[in-house]
Amino acid sequence: MKSMAQLEYHYGLKVRIYPSDHQKQIIKVNSDASRFIYNEMVAIGKELWQLSRVRLPIDTVQDRIQQLKLRRNAKQMSNHFQFLEDKRIDSLAKANAIQNYYNAWKTFRKVHGTGVPKFHRKSYAWRYQTNCQYLKQKTARLTNGTVFFEDCGHIVLPKLGRLRVKGxxxxxxxxxxxxxxxxxTITKDAADRFFVSLQLGSDTPFVSKLNRANRQIGIDLNTENFLTASDGQTIANPRYYRTIKGKLAKAQRILSRRQRRAKKEQRSLRESKNYQKQRLLVAKIHARVFDRR
Structure with missing residues (x-):
């Protein structure tokens, strides 16, 4: 069985999933664990850099450096932080968080404009990564791995189980x-929509090549119209944002008032139900414009 790197063609597939309340809680736990491990790797890297600047051979400093270097793997980090031993946390999610940290450093060394790895802040969006494994399988298909499509309407994921899917x-x-x-990659956006993104590989192309038409056409993108072709055809600009910006502005004003009221009453925004309802409404309007574009 070939690995992903050995396959000639690669394809990305993103589908929407509809988890239950219990499955949403598992996704939240894995997302928090993945973010914590990544931030811990960033903190370890910064502390190691500061300790490396100490030129004196102090035993305490050297012992601390050895402790930090040993903690830079998923098993040792789970032993140090016992809450990472939760049975709901996917072991591959912890490994992917560490791998993403090292990939961020590789990207920085190639393109210095990307910046060094930074702490990931807590947000309304959730995200974590896992991998599909083919245990004792001779061929790799969409239906025989640890991540597989049960039928056209359901997908099975590690720790989450069976999920309704649409895509x-x-x-x-x-x-x-x-x-x-x-x-x-399992994600949740600010509008409380859940998605699964799959990295696919195959030796056969996913999209068939189009036949050559043996003619050319020029396309001009401008602000008045969406595009103007060289043959005179014009497609009007749908202006998705302008048609909905009045509704968005009204929703944002309500959100601002509820934010000021919660702060005046010294209540946390995450615990303010009216604020969270309005925040979700604003996020859905933004998502609607994003999907149309």
Missing amino acids: SHQRLLDRQSEIRIGTV
């Missing part, structure tokens, strides 16, 4: 060729 995955399930699932 454009049916045409891939109908293919008879071998398709391998690599990294799997």
